[in-house]
Each structure stands twice: as C-alpha cells, then as structure tokens.
Amino acid sequence: MTGDKTILYIHGMGGGGDSRIPSILKEHIGGVTVRTYSFDPDIASGQIAGWVKELRPDLIIGESLGSLHAIGIEGIPHILVSPSLNAPLYFGYLAFLALIPGVTALMDRIYKPREGDRQALHFTYSVMRKYLPLRRKALGNSPLCGGRDSFFAFFGTRDHYRRSGIVSVRTWKKYFGSAYATYSGTHFMEEEYVLSMLLPKIKEVLDRA
Numbered sequence: 001m002t003g004d005k006t007i008l009y010i011h012g013m014g015g016g017g018d019s020r021i022p023s024i025l026k027e028h029i030g031g032v033t034v035r036t037y038s039f040d041p042d043i044a045s046g047q048i049a050g051w052v053k054e055l056r057p058d059l060i061i062g063e064s065l066g067s068l069h070a071i072g073i074e075g076i077p078h079i080l081v082s083p084s085l086n087a088p089l090y091f092g093y094l095a096f097l098a099l100i101p102g103v104t105a106l107m108d109r110i111y112k113p114r115e116g117d118r119q120a121l122h123f124t125y126s127v128m129r130k131y132l133p134l135r136r137k138a139l140g141n142s143p144l145c146g147g148r149d150s151f152f153a154f155f156g157t158r159d160h161y162r163r164s165g166i167v168s169v170r171t172w173k174k175y176f177g178s179a180y181a182t183y184s185g186t187h188f189m190e191e192e193y194v195l196s197m198l199l200p201k202i203k204e205v206l207d208r209a
Contacts, residue, residue, distance in 0.1 A: 004031070005031050005059065005209065006033065006056065006057045006058050007029075007033065007057060007058065007059045007206075008048075008051060008057040008059075008061070009021075009022040009025070009032055009033065009034040009062075009063070010034075010037075010062045010063065010067070010069050011034055011063055011064075011066050012063040012065050012066045012067075012082075013065040013066075013084075013111075013119065014111060014113035014114075014119055014121055015064075015066070015118065016034075016036035016117045016118035017034055017035055017118075018116045018118070019063070019118075020188070021063060021188075021189060022034040024195070025199070028199060029199070033051070035047075036117050036118065036119050037069075037119065038119070039120060039121050040127050040130065041069075041130040041133075042130055044069060045134070048069050052073055058077075058209045059076065059077050059079065059202065059205055059206055059209065060077070060078050061078075061079045062078065062079075062080045062083065063080075064081070064083070064087075064167075064187065067083035067085070068084075068087075068088060068131075068138045069134070071151070072137045072138040072140075072141055074149060075149065077149065077150045077205050077208075077209060078149060078150065078151045078152070079151075079154075080151065080152070080153040080154070081154050081189050082154065082155060082156060082187045082189065083153050083167065084166050084167050085167075085168060085172060085175070086166050086168055086171055087131070087166045089132070090164075090166060091128040091129075091132075092129055092132035092135075094128070095125045095128035099125050103123075104122070104123050104124055107121075108121060108122055108123060143175070143176060144174065144176070150179075151176045151179055152179045152180065152181075152205070153172055153176065154180065154181055154189065154193070154197060154198065154201075155167065155169055155172075155180060155181075155182050156182070156184075156186050156188075156189065156193075157182050158184065161187050167187065169182075181197065181201075183197055
C-alpha cells in the first residue's frame with residue numbers, strides 16, 4: 001500500500017517495539033518501523049534523531065506521550081494518535097513529589113509496563129522535569145509558532161485522559177487548528193478505527209509526500 005515509503009512510529013509511555021497499533025499497521029502496510037526508546041526525554045531525543053537520520057522516514061506517527069517527540073521532528077508530515085500535549089505539564093509541575101522517599105518506587109510499580117519489548121519507566125525528579133522543555137521544543141514546531149510541517153490528530157471521544165486535560169482537543173486547536181478527527185473509542189485507538197480511519201489517513205498523507 002505504501003510502496004517504498006517509510007513510516008517511523010513513535011510509541012507512547014510504556015509502549016515499545018511490540019505495541020499494538022504499529023503491530024496492526026504492519027499487518028496491512030509495509031515500511032513501518034517502531035523501536036523502544038528511553039523514558040528519559042534527553043536520551044530518547046538522541047535515539048529518535050538517530051533513527052530519523054538512518055531511516056529518512058516519509059511520515060512520522062506519534063502516539064500519546066510519544067506525540068511530543070514526533071511533533072518536534074521538523075520537515076516530515078505528522079499523524080498523531082491521542083496526542084498527550086499536556087502530560088509534560090503534569091510531569092514537570094508534580095516532579096517534586098518524586099523527592100518524597102518511596103514515591104518513585106510506588107509510581108514505577110503502578111505504571112509498570114507489560115512484559116515484552118516495552119519502555120522501562122522510572123519516575124525520578126530529574127526525568128520528570130525534562131518533559132517541560134520537551135513540550136516547549138515540540139510546540140515550537142506547531143503552526144501557531146511558525147512551523148510549516150503538516151499535522152493531523154485523532155482523538156477518542158471516550159478517552160479518559162481528556163477529563164484531566166492530559167489529552168485536550170482545545171490545546172490541539174490552539175497550536176494546530178482544525179486538523180483533527182474524532183473516533184468513538186478510547187485513548188488506545190481500537191483496531192476498527194486503526195483500519196477505518198488511521199490507515200486511510202496514512203495513505204492520503206503518503207500519496208502527497
């Protein structure tokens with residue numbers, strides 16, 4: 001379907017090389033690459049920059065918290081799934097809690113990823129604070145801030161992260177305008193919407209690339 005086109009898929013928090021959505025995409029199209037990167041934004045930025053240089057992708061897809069890494073990559077079209085644009089605000093401003101003895105260990109247990117090729121999570125003060133500059137860098141590439149890349153996002157109407165504002169259509173519209181669509185599902189885009197909405201959008205973007 002994508003011919004010789006290459007797609008770099010940037011997974012969300014706790015995701016990885018065996019994440020569900022890119023696995024579904026691989027069953028239907030070629031050229032999809034997803035790799036597990038560090039939860040530390042500084043390390044992750046270096047890893048992802050290296051993959052972009054290596055793969056020279058025609059399209060970047062970012063999921064959830066991974067959308068911040070995706071948006072900051074310049075010169076390539078972007079599709080975002082449940083972009084968590086405001087999660088870095090929570091991480092950054094609540095990072096002081098990680099200084100309380102036992103809190104980091106508790107958070108690591110609560111958000112322990114499933115078995116497999118998955119991102120290891122470690123909620124230290126220094127790592128959590130790094131998400132604020134990551135957000136600033138990413139949004140600096142938005143149309144509001146003068147960025148010229150193309151962006152399109154998908155939001156689930158039953159995404160429980162929208163109640164807290166971690167995922168916010170309002171924030172998306174502020175920085176990226178009306179380039180988005182909603183589906184009647186959760187934060188974790190269900191397979192029916194991957195096939196009926198995400199795949200056609202991928203084809204549309206790659207046909208223009």
